[in-house]
Amino acid sequence: MTTQDLQIELRGAVALVRLARPAKRNALNDALILAIRDAFMAFPDSVRAAVVAGEGEHFCAGLDLSEIRERDAGEGMHHSRMWHAALQEVQYGRVPVIAALHGAVVGGGLELAAACHIRVADESAFYALPEGSRGIFVGGGGSVRIPRLVGVARMTDMMLTGRVYDAAEGERAGFAQYLVPRGEALARALALAERVAQNAPLTNYALMHALPRIAEQPADQGYLTEALMSAIVQSAPEAKDRVRAFLEGRAAKVSKS
Structure with a gap:
């Protein structure tokens, strides 16, 4: 269940899924997205809750633009649908998922966080959707999930203007349900996951x-x-x-x- 870019640790009834590309600010490439999909499909029966976190200074800075290649419309659609299928396993898998957010929660990273059921952010977290300024559009389910968290108008503003929300603004807007001191997001997320794992x-x-x-x-x-x-x-x-x-x-x- 562990790959070079995705580390999985079982802590009793809780699975800790950690993005492990810190040199890339945990940017998402196809291999990492597929690894996330496979991990959530393969949890043993003993797992009752999961936590998604990122190594290093950031949760996830979004799509790895260095690996983008030119695609025609059909290829682009199938690529987006691959992301949809992977994040579907996070949102509609077998166990509740809690995201531990710090640093960049940007683009595809925000799409991943939005697929989780509970989001815990520390004071270093910030949220952005820079796709609009880069000539692209969200493709990992963000246009469905993010407006359900913060509303269509707020997402539209973020993509049109490049607006960035800091941790406190993000908690008030609805990006995260919990805001904790810097460095404490993972500990709080694990504690919540242990509590959730005790439910029927x-x-x-x-x-x-x-x-x-x-x-x-x-x-x-x-x-x-x-x-x-x-x-x-x-x-x-x-x-x-x-x-x-x-x-x-x-x-x-x-x-x-």
């Missing part, structure tokens, strides 16, 4: 696969999908055991701490 697998699966689709359905369809998922999830033996533990006072109650 079927509940996590419903949150990953059903919730985003329900959000896009008309209300009457969403209610039906919700009812079906609720019935399926609560019928699992693990769910019944957890509810029983709560009713019998053996489970922790929700608290502010």
Whole structure:
């Protein structure tokens, strides 16, 4: 599961997936994208959550422009669809994924982060979509996922003007759900992943696969999908055991701490 540019470490029920091209600011090339796809397809059954991080000073500075070659329209479409298939394995795979963001979260790096379910950024993080100024367009699913995080108008502004968001602005805009001191993103992401890994697998699966689709359905369809998922999830033996533990006072109650 480990390649030259992608390092995978299993920490109990959590898989740490680390981009390992620090000399290139972890820029994404085809080999790395395919390695990400293969890694998320090959997790052992023991893995219940994953963390994506980057080595060095940056999470990911986007597409490796040094490896761009001229393509006709058909080749360009198939190349984009390859990225779509790879990041689909991140968003709609078997386990929840938490991104630990620092430094550059730019272009394709932001597309990768947007495919994750939770994003933790430290104070060094910054966000940009420079494709507009380079004469290209996002091709890794960014035009679908990023507006769902921050809105169409904000993404349009970023691509038209080259606007860069710093970590605090990005957290307020919705690029990340957590903002932590410099150097602490990975530790927080791992802690969150360990917590997520303790959930019932079927509940996590419903949150990953059903919730985003329900959000896009008309209300009457969403209610039906919700009812079906609720019935399926609560019928699992693990769910019944957890509810029983709560009713019998053996489970922790929700608290502010």
